[in-house]
């Protein structure tokens with residue numbers, strides 16, 4: 001499978017291909033480190049707590065148009081990063 | 091509460107206004123009294139034969155009298171104090187008597203007069219909540235709620251036996267042998283696991299969460315030739331997005347010990363956090379006999395100190411609740427502002443059971459844990475890694491991949 005990736009990468013240029021070694025080494029290191037140390041684990045209280053929500057309310061209003069960008073997504077998407085805090089309104 | 095300051099730029103408050111202000115902030119008093127009255131004299135007697143030789147039988151979660159083998163248990167706090175109910179109607183901060191503020195200047199030493207023989211027995215509540223009378227061997231339990239935070243409202247008894255915990259820990263570690271630190275492997279003795287009751291605050295709350303941000307919807311996608319390459323471009327509509335959700339949570343569980351709360355890099359406390367949740371609905375009324383044979387850690391955080399933690403968790407929960415409503419924003423949503431209004435919360439202090447294997451890594455002083463949830467068997471841990479071995483493995487994989495890359499380059503050149 002890794003070889004497949006490299007073959008695909010070959011299309012994107014030689015530099016990409018040469019990065020395979022260091023990238024693979026780093027990925028190996030972190031995968032095992034995480035499996036041993038579990039520094040990223042925590043209780044998923046968002047999922048494993050008894051939560052009774054009422055229907056979600058709200059709205060949206062079009063405020064701008066981007067006519068041409070190479071970005072495939074919005075900058076700073078944090079809609080899945082539930083624990084990343086933003087400015088608090090009191 | 092800050093006392094109302096007199097103002098210079100307005101008329102003084104009328105009597106009615108002052109009365110209304112005074113009524114709005116009632117004295118915080120425990121609204122749920124969880125003292126176990128039947129154990130007031132410090133003696134927990136077997137209801138059948140009167141012996142005080144009582145301990146927990148892990149396999150059943152019941153108390154057993156070692157003299158006549160009678161088994162019984164305390165009532166579940168869920169029904170006894172109506173904890174699952176009325177979350178929608180909670181107002182303000184409701185604190186059970188065992189979750190009241192810890193008073194720092196109350197001594198840890200408690201002196202009991204043994205009801206059986208009259209001798210005086212000292213219990214050091216910082217380390218244990220029961221002791222044996224050395225004259226008549228009666229077990230004396232700290233069952234009064236002295237205001238030093240030692241006695242919680244409820245306890246969830248151990249269910250997994252030590253043998254089961256040792257098995258879980260051994261299994262966890264044996265899957266992680268290859269890159270384990272050599273010294274750890276040599277010194278690994280899972281039989282040294284300790285049964286510990288850790289202090290938690292279990293919270294019911296009702297909240298209103300609001301979020302504001304930007305969301306983008308793709309309107310067009312096209313490619314352009316740029317020399318030999320094709321480049322993909324996008325067009326998108328930008329929206330100002332607002333979401334609001336009202337919700338209740340039942341039995342949110344937060345560490346009550348500052349040391350456990352600290353998820354810094356110099357410790358591995360997140361391990362203990364990761365074995366949550368517990369079946370807190372099955373917690374029973376406080377009875378120190380459940381603690382015989384286990385150690386326990388004292389709570390050192392008050393409700394006030396944990397309010398910000400609760401608000402953070404409620405904000406996270408609210409965000410996960412509104413997530414499904416964002417599907418139309420295919421390019422994603424960036425939240426920029428948020429607000430949480432905790433309409434009401436109810437706090438109960440509980441001891442929850444954990445089998446804990448700890449190991450201090452000599453080389454860097456790091457304390458590693460393997461923890462087993464003594465109710466569910468959920469196991470999580472941190473194993474000291476041998477850096478040289480792991481680096482060698484990473485280097486080998488890297489060299490192998492680079493070898494393939496080189497071969498492809500040569501072949502396609």
Ligand SMILES: [Zn+2]
Nearest residue numbers: 136139155158
């Ligand atoms: Zn008995």
Ligand SMILES: [Zn+2]
Nearest residue numbers: 204207223226
């Ligand atoms: Zn005695």
